[in-house]
Amino acid sequence: MQQRSSTVQEPSAAQAHRPTPPAWRPRTDPAPLLPDAEPLRVLGTDAAADADPALLRRLYAELVRGRRYNAQATALTKQGRLAVYPSTTGQEACEIAAALALEERDWLFPSYRDTLAAVARGLDPVEALTLLRGDRHTGYDPREHRIAPLCTPLATQLPHAVGLAHAARLKGDDVVALAMVGDGGTSEGDFHEALNFAAVWQAPVVFLVQNNGFAISVPLAKQTAAPSLAHKAVGYGMPGRLVDGNDVVAVHQVLTEAVTRARRGGGPTLVEAITYRIDAHTNADDATRYRADGEVEAWRAHDPVLLLERELTERGLLDEDGRRAAAEAAETMAAELRERMNADPVLDPMDLFTHVYAEQTAQLRAQAAQLRAELDAEDENR
Numbered sequence: 001m002q003q004r005s006s007t008v009q010e011p012s013a014a015q016a017h018r019p020t021p022p023a024w025r026p027r028t029d030p031a032p033l034l035p036d037a038e039p040l041r042v043l044g045t046d047a048a049a050d051a052d053p054a055l056l057r058r059l060y061a062e063l064v065r066g067r068r069y070n071a072q073a074t075a076l077t078k079q080g081r082l083a084v085y086p087s088t089t090g091q092e093a094c095e096i097a098a099a100l101a102l103e104e105r106d107w108l109f110p111s112y113r114d115t116l117a118a119v120a121r122g123l124d125p126v127e128a129l130t131l132l133r134g135d136r137h138t139g140y141d142p143r144e145h146r147i148a149p150l151c152t153p154l155a156t157q158l159p160h161a162v163g164l165a166h167a168a169r170l171k172g173d174d175v176v177a178l179a180m181v182g183d184g185g186t187s188e189g190d191f192h193e194a195l196n197f198a199a200v201w202q203a204p205v206v207f208l209v210q211n212n213g214f215a216i217s218v219p220l221a222k223q224t225a226a227p228s229l230a231h232k233a234v235g236y237g238m239p240g241r242l243v244d245g246n247d248v249v250a251v252h253q254v255l256t257e258a259v260t261r262a263r264r265g266g267g268p269t270l271v272e273a274i275t276y277r278i279d280a281h282t283n284a285d286d287a288t289r290y291r292a293d294g295e296v297e298a299w300r301a302h303d304p305v306l307l308l309e310r311e312l313t314e315r316g317l318l319d320e321d322g323r324r325a326a327a328e329a330a331e332t333m334a335a336e337l338r339e340r341m342n343a344d345p346v347l348d349p350m351d352l353f354t355h356v357y358a359e360q361t362a363q364l365r366a367q368a369a370q371l372r373a374e375l376d377a378e379d380e381n382r
């Protein structure tokens, strides 16, 4: 081995002429942006004692109602009353916490899977299913409840949320946008663009990734090599937070903190909630082809409704009567949903031409006139 010289070396001629590069240091300290090593859990820990009993009861009632809503909507697909339903059975904690973390003046940007969050925010349960019933229109006025349309093209709701939040801030409106996306959606360009713009503009947005393990049949390991999806936040310059997505109190806490931070001008946050999709991707999917029953059973033991029920019971906040009351309220909602969904919707075929262009093209005007004439002729022949 070559001996190192103990004498200070004179710089070579080339080194002597090399200019010193400008000093470099990270533009922000990455350490505070990093997610915790473990997802935050509150239920079953000492921290649960601090949770407000009224909030816990409200969360419980919503979870029970949400579970029943998922079951009823799935049943409606089997009865031919609903074209498709992407269930959130097992993910109700994320859906409910997202809805409840927002103030009335805020905006929710859901994906196709997040009907339940929209319903928990106050949307009519039937209107929330309009798109999934096969009607191409959203079926509700997004401005009324400040719920953007349920978005089927993956992650496209994210730049929309950033745009709205940034515009609100420019106007001086005290509004936060919460955008929901799946783990698969994080591979989309829109995810990158939304997070980058949000951080550069310090827009008041909260991104909630529901990591339910799969993008249809594609497991997360085939989607990303990142340590976690929450770690992606650091690359954009925003904090990433990891939370147990089946612990409704923990998700509510993390989202409320992120919403408050955004409202105070602290900028966006990326939250990754670790959860699991108990049902298939939709009623059109057979999940047994790509995952083992044992995996599903392991997650059933970590069920969001059971976790909260256990906590409430142990703290003496829930007894048999309370359980029955929550179940009955959920049953009433389901019966009404069933009844209303069993009525045939009255659709006007002329609606095909509305809400598409502000000013119709000559071709569309001609087509509309042709359809009008055909419908009128049908009426006369009746």
Ligand SMILES: Cc1ncc(C[n+]2csc(CCOP(=O)(O)OP(=O)(O)O)c2C)c(N)n1
Binding pocket: 113, 152, 153, 154, 181, 182, 183, 184, 185, 186, 212, 214, 215, 216, 277, 281
């Ligand atoms: C831009 C785009 N590409 C592909 C699809 C087809 N698609 C629908 S759902 C889905 C998987 C999405 O998985 P994930 O984001 O994890 O959400 P999850 O359905 O699990 O809630 C895909 C690929 C789509 N809707 N949009």
